[in-house]
Amino acid sequence: MVKDNLLLNKEETTIVMSTNVCERLIIPEYITSIASTGIYNNMATAIVAKPMIAPTILGWGFNMQKQYGILYIKEGAVGYDSWLEKLPAGWSIITYKDESEILAKDFEWTLVDSVLTINGSGIMPDKYAMETAPWRDQCESIKKIVIGEGIICTAADFGCSWGDRFYCFSNLEEVSLPEGLLFITGNFIYDSPLDHIDLPS
Numbered sequence: 001m002v003k004d005n006l007l008l009n010k011e012e013t014t015i016v017m018s019t020n021v022c023e024r025l026i027i028p029e030y031i032t033s034i035a036s037t038g039i040y041n042n043m044a045t046a047i048v049a050k051p052m053i054a055p056t057i058l059g060w061g062f063n064m065q066k067q068y069g070i071l072y073i074k075e076g077a078v079g080y081d082s083w084l085e086k087l088p089a090g091w092s093i094i095t096y097k098d099e100s101e102i103l104a105k106d107f108e109w110t111l112v113d114s115v116l117t118i119n120g121s122g123i124m125p126d127k128y129a130m131e132t133a134p135w136r137d138q139c140e141s142i143k144k145i146v147i148g149e150g151i152i153c154t155a156a157d158f159g160c161s162w163g164d165r166f167y168c169f170s171n172l173e174e175v176s177l178p179e180g181l182l183f184i185t186g187n188f189i190y191d192s193p194l195d196h197i198d199l200p201s
Contacts, residue, residue: 024047042064141171154184
């Protein structure tokens with residue numbers, strides 16, 4: 001399950017610190033500012049900002065370990081474009097109407113008749129990197145990979161060893177990607193006989 005972790009100074013409505021163990025960071029409606037390095041050394045791949053007016057970022061404000069992630073804001077919220085200047089270059093903004101649209105779901109996978117299917121919501125977790133993937137010992141039997149709707153990014157980090165999602169699939173013939181996919185990992189498909197992938201429009 002996704003863990004939320006947020007430490008707040010509620011009297012001053014200012015975020016003063018957030019530890020680095022959360023995967024999804026929730027910023028409540030009453031927050032009006034984020035202290036310098038107020039969100040420090042954070043491993044989150046998603047920030048859900050509930051205020052309709054973007055809280056002021058004082059100084060650095062963010063120190064995110066993940067180079068790619070999603071900033072979720074409510075439809076009609078303003079001022080969050082300036083946040084992207086403080087976040088790593090790979091972060092993007094997505095708007096939502098109702099919070100149920102962005103509730104994280106547990107990821108699950110099945111391998112049936114040589115077809116590996118992965119379902120979930122949001123960004124594929126690090127445990128699905130090649131070094132730790134639960135299907136690692138069955139790669140040679142997989143001929144097709146299906147990434148389910150709701151998955152918007154194939155990795156929490158791009159361009160690093162954790163980005164090797166599907167490595168040495170020696171019999172891979174086909175990959176199916178969802179329409180809502182926003183980011184594809186560097187080395188997403190690596191060292192396989194696959195000669196092309198149809199990207200979502």
